[in-house]
Amino acid sequence: MERLTRQQLYELVWAKPMRDVAVDLSISDVGLKKICAGADIPTPPRGYWAKLAAGKSVLKVAMGPRAPGMPDTVSNRGNRRWGWPTDPNAVLAEPEPVEPAFTEPLSEVEARVRERLGKVAMIRGLDRAHPSIQKLLDKDNIRRERQQASAFPDSYWDAPLFDSPFEQRRLKVLNSIFVGAGRMGARPWIQGKVARGLGVRVGVSDVSFTLDHPKARKDRWGEELAFGGKVDLLRLEIGRSDAKDSGDPVWTEEKGTAIEALLTDIVASLILTGEVQYRASAVHSYRYRIKAREEARKELERRRVEAECKERQRLEGLERARRQHLLDRARDLRQANEIRALIVAVEEGAGDNGIVGFAEWSNWAHGIANRLDPLQDLAKTIGAASGIEALKGRDVGPHDSGAQAPRARPRSGDAHGEHEEP
Numbered sequence: 001m002e003r004l005t006r007q008q009l010y011e012l013v014w015a016k017p018m019r020d021v022a023v024d025l026s027i028s029d030v031g032l033k034k035i036c037a038g039a040d041i042p043t044p045p046r047g048y049w050a051k052l053a054a055g056k057s058v059l060k061v062a063m064g065p066r067a068p069g070m071p072d073t074v075s076n077r078g079n080r081r082w083g084w085p086t087d088p089n090a091v092l093a094e095p096e097p098v099e100p101a102f103t104e105p106l107s108e109v110e111a112r113v114r115e116r117l118g119k120v121a122m123i124r125g126l127d128r129a130h131p132s133i134q135k136l137l138d139k140d141n142i143r144r145e146r147q148q149a150s151a152f153p154d155s156y157w158d159a160p161l162f163d164s165p166f167e168q169r170r171l172k173v174l175n176s177i178f179v180g181a182g183r184m185g186a187r188p189w190i191q192g193k194v195a196r197g198l199g200v201r202v203g204v205s206d207v208s209f210t211l212d213h214p215k216a217r218k219d220r221w222g223e224e225l226a227f228g229g230k231v232d233l234l235r236l237e238i239g240r241s242d243a244k245d246s247g248d249p250v251w252t253e254e255k256g257t258a259i260e261a262l263l264t265d266i267v268a269s270l271i272l273t274g275e276v277q278y279r280a281s282a283v284h285s286y287r288y289r290i291k292a293r294e295e296a297r298k299e300l301e302r303r304r305v306e307a308e309c310k311e312r313q314r315l316e317g318l319e320r321a322r323r324q325h326l327l328d329r330a331r332d333l334r335q336a337n338e339i340r341a342l343i344v345a346v347e348e349g350a351g352d353n354g355i356v357g358f359a360e361w362s363n364w365a366h367g368i369a370n371r372l373d374p375l376q377d378l379a380k381t382i383g384a385a386s387g388i389e390a391l392k393g394r395d396v397g398p399h400d401s402g403a404q405a406p407r408a409r410p411r412s413g414d415a416h417g418e419h420e421e422p
Contacts, residue, residue, distance in 0.1 A: 202274020
C-alpha cells in the first residue's frame, strides 16, 4: 500500500466497500480497518452500502482533525522516522517531499485536547493501577517475599523500592497521569529499576518527563535512587527534545500547592508537547529529505563526470597503445625492407663470380625479414589486403640515408625459408 493522506484514504473508504478498497490497495480488509482506526478515519457502518443500494438515506460520518502527535499520512508499512535510503538512485526514486503545513494553531490544538481530556482526577489507591505501575508493584512484592525468606531480613539488596510514603505518593500521582494520558490515546512507558525514566508516546512522538523530589540525587555510579522517607515535595518537568533552549514545562510544589491539583494541566501539556515534537520532527524530516535529494543529485553528477573521465582516459589509453602498435609495425616494415634491399645490394655487388655461402645467408636473412614484416598480420587485422599489396610494391630505402632502395623482392614461402643462420 502506497502512502496516502488521511483525507485520501477517507475518500476511498467512503467511495466503495472496504473489501474493494483493500483489494485495490493490495492489503486485507482487516488490515485496512486497523489502519483507519489508528488514524482516526471513520469508516461506513455495517449495512451502509446495502441501504445506499436500496435508495435509503445514509449518513456519511465526517472525519475529525488529526490527533496530536499523529502524522497526516497513513501506510501499512508504518510511519518511518529513520533509515532513509542512502543510495542516490533510491533517494531520488522516493516521492517528492511535500513541505508540512499545520493550519491548526497550537492554541486550538490545546483547546481541543483539554475539551476531550476533561478533568484528570487523582486516583487515591493502587489496587487497580495502570499496567505499567502494576509491574513495579509486582516486582516489589517479589522483593518483599525474598527479603522475608532471607536469613538477613534487614538486607538492603532485597528491600522493596516503593514502600516509603514518598514513593507511594509518587506512584499514585504517576498512575493518575498515565490513566489520564491513556484517555487521549497516549501509551505510557517506564524505564529503570527505580522507575525514574518516564514518558508517554503521543502518536509517533515520545515525550519524556521526570517526577521526583526537587533534591533527588544519584549514587556514585550515576544511577538514580529511590527517595525514602515521609511524604515530601514533588517536581515534574517535561523534557522536550526540540525546545532545549526555550525552557521545559515544569511544575514544582510549594507550600499550599499540591501537584495533585495540577494533573489536568500536566496531562494536557504532555499531549501538546507530543504535537509540538511531531511538528518539529516533520519539518526536520522534510528539510533532511530536500537536502538528501540535492546531495543525491550532486553525487550522481559526480559519478557521471567520474565515469566520463575514466572512459575518456580508457579510450585515450587505447588510442596511445594503438598508435604505438602502428609505429612499431611501421618500424618493422622499414627494417624488413632494409634487410631485403641489403640482400639485393649484396647479390648485385657480387657480380657474376658470386659469393660462397651466399644462398644460405640469403635464406637466413630473408627469414629474418619475413618475421619482421607486419603486412600479412595487418591485412588480417584491418581487412585491407589491397592497400597492403600496394604498400608491398613501394620502394623503401634505409631510414638513415636518403638513398633510393631497390624494390623488395616479393615474399614467397617456397623461395626463402625461415632458417636461422648456422
